[in-house]
Amino acid sequence: METPVTDIEKQRLVLSYEEKLTLLKATNYVKNRLLEQKMRERELQWHTKESELHENEIAMLNILEDARALEEELEKQRSHLDLIIASMGEGLLLIDEIFRITLINAKAAALLGLRAEDAKGKDMRTVVMVWQGDELIADKNRPATRAFALGKTTTASVTDNFYYQTSGREKFPVSFTISPLVQEKGVKSVIIVFRDATEEKVLDEARRNFMSLASHQLRTPLTAVRWYTELLMEKGMGTLNEAQTKFVQQIAGGASRLGDTINLLLSIARVEGGALEINPQPITIDDFTKTIIEELAPIAKKDKVALILNEPVPSIPSISIDPAMLREVMTNIVGNAIRYSREKGTATISLAAGEKEATVSVTDTGIGIPASAHARVFEKFFRADNAVKKVPEGTGLGLSLANSLVSLWNGKLWFTSKEGEGSTFYFTIPYQGIQEKRRGKPLA
Numbered sequence: 001m002e003t004p005v006t007d008i009e010k011q012r013l014v015l016s017y018e019e020k021l022t023l024l025k026a027t028n029y030v031k032n033r034l035l036e037q038k039m040r041e042r043e044l045q046w047h048t049k050e051s052e053l054h055e056n057e058i059a060m061l062n063i064l065e066d067a068r069a070l071e072e073e074l075e076k077q078r079s080h081l082d083l084i085i086a087s088m089g090e091g092l093l094l095i096d097e098i099f100r101i102t103l104i105n106a107k108a109a110a111l112l113g114l115r116a117e118d119a120k121g122k123d124m125r126t127v128v129m130v131w132q133g134d135e136l137i138a139d140k141n142r143p144a145t146r147a148f149a150l151g152k153t154t155t156a157s158v159t160d161n162f163y164y165q166t167s168g169r170e171k172f173p174v175s176f177t178i179s180p181l182v183q184e185k186g187v188k189s190v191i192i193v194f195r196d197a198t199e200e201k202v203l204d205e206a207r208r209n210f211m212s213l214a215s216h217q218l219r220t221p222l223t224a225v226r227w228y229t230e231l232l233m234e235k236g237m238g239t240l241n242e243a244q245t246k247f248v249q250q251i252a253g254g255a256s257r258l259g260d261t262i263n264l265l266l267s268i269a270r271v272e273g274g275a276l277e278i279n280p281q282p283i284t285i286d287d288f289t290k291t292i293i294e295e296l297a298p299i300a301k302k303d304k305v306a307l308i309l310n311e312p313v314p315s316i317p318s319i320s321i322d323p324a325m326l327r328e329v330m331t332n333i334v335g336n337a338i339r340y341s342r343e344k345g346t347a348t349i350s351l352a353a354g355e356k357e358a359t360v361s362v363t364d365t366g367i368g369i370p371a372s373a374h375a376r377v378f379e380k381f382f383r384a385d386n387a388v389k390k391v392p393e394g395t396g397l398g399l400s401l402a403n404s405l406v407s408l409w410n411g412k413l414w415f416t417s418k419e420g421e422g423s424t425f426y427f428t429i430p431y432q433g434i435q436e437k438r439r440g441k442p443l444a
Contacts (some may be wrong), residue, residue, distance in 0.1 A: 045145070093192040097148065102189070113168025131163040131171060131262045131332055133274040147178045147190050154178045158200040159272050162374070173201040208269045218262050225255045257393055264397040266444035268380065271404045278437040280320040285358055285429065286311055289349060290325070292330045294339060303340045307334075310350040316358045320433030324443045325405045329413075331361070332398040333421040333425045337364035339391050341422075356431060357411070367416040377415065378403040386419065402427075409434040 044188045093109030095101055099126050103343045109116040112128060119127055124144070130137045139145060143154045143162075155177045165171040177193035180187040229252040230235060232244075240248060270276040292306050300307045337347035345365035369377060373384040381396040388394070406413040406427050417423035 003022055022241055031222075038407070046054070059421050080150070088193075090193050090195045092169065093124065095124050095192065096189050097187070100288045101127065103294045108194070111169075111194070112164065112166045114166060115285050122373060127166060129171075131165065133161045141178070143178050144190050144192060145351045147180045148187050151180050151182050151187050153329055158197040158204050162193070173197040179194065187347070208273045218258070220335050222255060222259055222262065225251070226259070229255060261395050261397065263444035264395060264401055267303060268397065268404065271401065271408065275440040276323070276408070276437070277440040277442045278322050278434060279442070280322050280434050280436055283323060283326065284318050284345070285316045285351060285360070288326065289330065289351060289360070292327065292334060296331070296334055300334070300338045300347065303341070304343045304345075305338045306344075307338075308346055308348040310393055311349065312351040312353045312358075314353055316351060317430055319358065321409060322427060325408070325434075326444055327428075329402045329405050329427060330439040332402045333427070336398065337362045337366065337423075337425075339394075340366035340387060342366060345422075354428075356434060357428045358431070359428050360424060361424055361426045363422065365422045366420040368421050368423055369415070370419045376418070378413075396432045 004090065016064070039419075043165070045108055052276070063407045088105055088107055088307065091103040091111045092103070093101060093108055094103035101119050101122055102213055104114075104116050104119050106116065108120065110120070113236045124383055125139050125142070130142055134229050142186045143156065146152075146156050155175075157175050158173060160175075162176065163171045164174050173196070175197045176192060177195075179191045181189040232240060233252065267276075293309060297307060334347060334349060341364045347362045347365075348361075350361045367390055368388050370386065373382075377384075378399050381398045383394055383396040403413045409428050410432075411428040412426070413427040415423055415425045
């Protein structure tokens with residue numbers, strides 16, 4: 001027989017069921033709250049991501065808008081640059097490292113007698129021949145080749161005697177500026193800006209012809225003046241008194257200076273006109289310099305200036321150079337050092353043997369050159385005010401001629417100077433020397 005359930009046990013059963021039900025409800029409540037919290041967090045995350053996506057979309061649209069504006073601005077700049085290039089009064093060529101023409105403006109095409117579309121993409125060396133005087137320049141010696149190799153700007157004026165020639169146009173004189181575009185990996189392109197210098201060439205030749213003609217015409221009466229003054233000084237026309245002798249000596253000195261000026265003018269005209277005869281000979285620079293010092297020693301002694309020679313170690317090798325040209329350059333520079341030095345000063349000649357060239361420097365303890373005059377030192381007829389004050393009878397032609405002669409043998413002439421402290425002039429002589437040129441006339 002089953003045992004009957006008492007009321008107490010029934011009550012306990014009811015309580016146990018209620019407790020379990022309450023616990024279940026509490027558990028479900030907590031689970032629902034946690035689920036709601038996760039849903040809220042998930043919803044918040046979605047809202048955040050949606051907001052970020054929206055912001056990114058706006059940012060992307062802004063970037064696209066900026067890019068579009070930048071592209072429009074670049075297009076405007078390109079159009080503006082194209083307009084400038086097209087309207088330039090000079091010819092413009094852009095060539096790459098294999099000399100391919102990548103850009104040619106309308107003026108360049110017209111000057112060269114070419115169609116721009118035909119020239120673009122071609123090797124400039126096959127399109128444009130470059131001459132200097134009557135000599136066709138080899139590709140390796142072209143100014144553009146040097147710009148690629150040295151990474152330096154090259155300029156040429158009408159006096160440098162450069163000419164261009166193409167299939168569409170005969171040889172014509174040019175002046176140009178060649179500028180390398182230097183990048184991290186070197187020179188990749190070169191810009192050539194040039195113009196037709198025919199009119200300037202005509203004027204320059206007329207000027208040189210006038211200088212040459214005037215100099216020749218002056219020589220004839222000057223020769224007579226010199227002959228008669230020498231005759232008077234040698235008492236060929238009788239004995240002169242003291243006053244007459246002084247006057248004749250002044251005439252002779254003036255005639256001598258005028259003769260020197262005429263010779264300088266003639267020499268400059270021949271150099272600039274490409275009509276200078278060049279006769280190179282093997283020369284030992286050390287011995288040649290000693291000879292110049294010996295020749296100028298009487299003048300230095302008279303002006304109370306000590307001449308000092310610093311010989312090179314090691315010695316300079318023999319160089320094939322025109323002795324008359326070298327003599328003219330050295331005499332001018334050393335003579336100036338003596339002339340403009342102070343009494344009891346020094347003129348120091350230093351020789352140095354470099355890897356590819358010899359360098360001659362001349363340092364004086366003279367009046368120096370004012371900073372404002374530095375840029376004009378090599379101009380014809382220019383003399384600084386302090387130079388005119390110290391030596392009134394100078395011509396201002398010597399350094400101009402020296403600079404032209406040094407350029408002819410592919411050397412460089414430059415100086416450093418401070419007013420009141422003296423100057424140092426430097427010039428170089430490449431070991432390769434200078435090529436012979438028989439056509440023309442020697443220095444006057």
